[in-house]
Amino acid sequence: MNEFLTHYAYLIVPIVKIAILVFIILTVDAYLTWIERKVIAHLQARWGPHRVGPHGLLQPLADGVKFIFKEDPMPANVDKAAYFLAPFITLMLALTSLAVIPFAPQHFTVFGYETGIGIADVNISLLVLFAITALGVYGVALAGWASNNKYSLLGGLRSSAQMISYELALTLSVVGVLLIAGDFSLRKIVDQQAGSGHGLISWNIFPQIIGFVCFFIAAIAETNRVPFDLPEAESELVAGFHTEYASMKFAMFFIAEYTSMITISCLATIMFFGGWLSPFPASWTFTQYLPSVLLIPFGLWVIFDGIRYENMFGRMLLPVVGGALTAIGVALVIFPVFNDAIQGIFWFLTKVFAFLFVYIWMRGTLPRFRYDQLMSFGWKFLLPVSIANVILTSVVILWRMH
């Protein structure tokens, strides 16, 4: 058995990693919907979901069950092959793009097979990511076309036009980072931002602030989120390209959207915000206890909140969750080995979560663009600015070399 594992480790380890990552991502997607609904609700002075489980925490589970058991009608005269293929393509590409993201600096060896945290460590990971995003247009375009519905077709066309237009700006906006790092590998891009250990001053965000602004705007458009969610503008196009999709097929588009939000947030973190690097100088060793400092009070607050919760189920569940969080926080203080190990992943997740929060925040704040505004903004403003950023960065790098 052990020999078998050692021999086929190059196959088994990635498969196990993929299974774990897909499980984690799907769970995060589910809870992202809960966070989104809660945050937007509070922005609009409402409560948001609060019926299923304490604070509506089991709402994603209920939604999942609903999606699985809902009837899945197929409209007449759809192009069957393309209609079925579209949600699969969309979801598959969204999940695949996560494969090249490195989540933490550690390397470990399982059955004599050295591997990192993250599925594939390719040395052109950024190009792979863009290649997969480039294919993402097909899912949307096909869904719109195959549904044989005018709203769907218009939504699909709009969205593919939008994705093509903003893909250019997205790709050009990271060229500045590539010029600084001199490498396509996301891991090397993060390592280069470590600088000489002075924390956040060597991150790419400072020399590349223009690039970052272009990147983030283009990324929101690329993921079809507010204020660029024209493909699904309810008042004009019903639900856009997924009007004719129901049940699990609709859920696939939904999961894909949230997964690409996560991917883009990871990418923004890696390219501009130092990935898993701590923002503090390396000499400030006391900042290592930040995870515990956050976890313990939060856990205690959850316990306190849980004890006086209105129903029995909440009074039972919330203290357990809070107790677990507090216990993790305490364990991190007691065992410095664990604390060192989670530093990278802690900072990475914190930054990714901050980006996801900005996404949701914008959804609760900004109105939608008009379609012609969107196109002229992308082509006449974003693209020239990102090209200018490339030229500016190259000139500065060349000037420094001489």
Added chain:
Amino acid sequence: MSAQVIIFFVLAALAVLAAINLIVQRHPIHSALSLIVVMVALAGLYLLMGAEFVAAVQIIVYGGAIMVLFIFVIMLLNAGEEERTNFSKLALYGGIPLAVAVTGLIAASIVNSSTATALPPAQPVTLTSTRTLSHLLFTEFVYPFELTSFLILVAILGAIVLAQREN
């Protein structure tokens, strides 16, 4: 058989099947989709040869940009299914012998080369890496490279002129 050989045959079979499907399908969208599969399978083959940059660019440019245009045009024109006409005389008497001849030629050249030098050893990855490729493009092949960019620029200008003519 090593894993590489297995992957090669899977990708090659995928490319050939998708190419056949491209011709057999009657709906333009299905044909275009098959063409995308061919492009992606070819990118996989490039990757297998260690040409990672070429593989990524193949997907970004051909799979992403060019084929999206194809799909766009087909969707905008709302092209319906092709009518199957009577089998053309030209296709029967000209096409089939031509296809057989081309296949024979390719097969013959493969047989000839494999008897002489066997398979060329897999290129070391460092040789085709992105850095080497860009270095070659901007030193040794800089004139062809710049000329091609110029050609593309002319084509873009031409497209704009053609599009503007009606106004």
